Amino acid sequence: MxxxxxSLAPDFELPDQRGEHVRLSDFRGVRPVALVFFPxxxxxxxxxxxxxxxDNIAMFADHRVELIGISVDSKATLRxxxxxxxYDFTLLADFWPHGAVSKEYGVFLEKKGFANRATFVIxxxxxxxxxxxxxxxxxxxxxxxxxxxxxxxxxxxxx
Numbered sequence: 329m330x331x332x333x334x335s336l337a338p339d340f341e342l343p344d345q346r347g348e349h350v351r352l353s354d355f356r357g358v359r360p361v362a363l364v365f366f367p368x369x370x371x372x373x374x375x376x377x378x379x380x381x382x383d384n385i386a387m388f389a390d391h392r393v394e395l396i397g398i399s400v401d402s403k404a405t406l407r408x409x410x411x412x413x414x415y416d417f418t419l420l421a422d423f424w425p426h427g428a429v430s431k432e433y434g435v436f437l438e439k440k441g442f443a444n445r446a447t448f449v450i451x452x453x454x455x456x457x458x459x460x461x462x463x464x465x466x467x468x469x470x471x472x473x474x475x476x477x478x479x480x481x482x483x484x485x486x487x
Contacts, residue, residue, distance in 0.1 A: 369409035
């Protein structure tokens, strides 16, 4: 069962695609985070979803939200995936122990061995303020991200 809105997001530390360790708690009091769990690098739906986020990265910047993708792939696979597709946001390897963070967030699919498509928007206090979870095989829509980010903090008005 996925974590519910209002829950405290479990802290974790994972390596990113460059081998640097990222800890969720480092963002507390600094900026909100959008954790985007995706099944597998290089799969067609995951690639198109992350390309859509890449192409709409400004909406995260406008809300001052850190975009972080997470999958069970290795950091080497994630680096190749990011380089191949021009992703300039962080991708974290939930590789070992296999899917441990995905399990903590209640989105690991045991029979498949990877995470479901699930997004958690976490505020600066470490609380989950929005989530987007789809059925296996169904992509998340960018409009759902916009709505979730607007609920977290409205984007600044254009001048």
